Amino acid sequence: AQSVSQHNHHVILSEAASLELGCNYSYGGTVNLFWYVQYPGQHLQLLLKYFSGDPLVKGIKGFEAEFIKSKFSFNLRKPSVQWSDTAEYFCAVNARVTDKLIFGTGTRLQVFP
């Protein structure tokens, strides 16, 4: 069965620090990959997505993610975080042959000024 792992459950950073959040999935076929962000008290918003093509994907608010097929990974990065990036971050994967979007357990990011 498909599964998604986010190894960092809670990350605490100071402003201007660099960020990398890990995401690994288990499925050998073709996948669509997503990162969603949930700001406190708000709904999920799409940060970026990968369907095909260039494995380095740029999203909103300076975020990017790299799809490494051989490692089944889709890690999220940002070179310099801001206090406003404080949120819950979810990696999600769907296999092209299924109709389900599977979410990871989320990573809570806290950024202190």
Next chain:
Amino acid sequence: DTAVSQTPKYLVTQMGNDKSIKCEQNLGHDTMYWYKQDSKKFLKIMFSYNNKELIINETVPNRFSPKSPDKAHLNLHINSLELGDSAVYFCASSQGLAGDTDTQYFGPGTRLTVL
């Protein structure tokens, strides 16, 4: 303009009651979903409908009954509410099916608290 909207935003009720949550999307999408987010923030698919037809029913108790009167609406009715039903319920929509190269857009969520 709200793309995916849900009502109510908060719902507090007693065990054993029956309640409904409504969802509407104005994106012209063909597929709508219900997700449950538990207290640990874990998000799990419950149902999906494509053109008013049930596609996914993810082993949800039959106390939960989705209803799609048209493509733009997917309501969730819950009978005999239990304490364990307390969660945030998110509605989402996408143009095609989840397995397509489509993005799902989420509503603001409904926080259900069962006392």
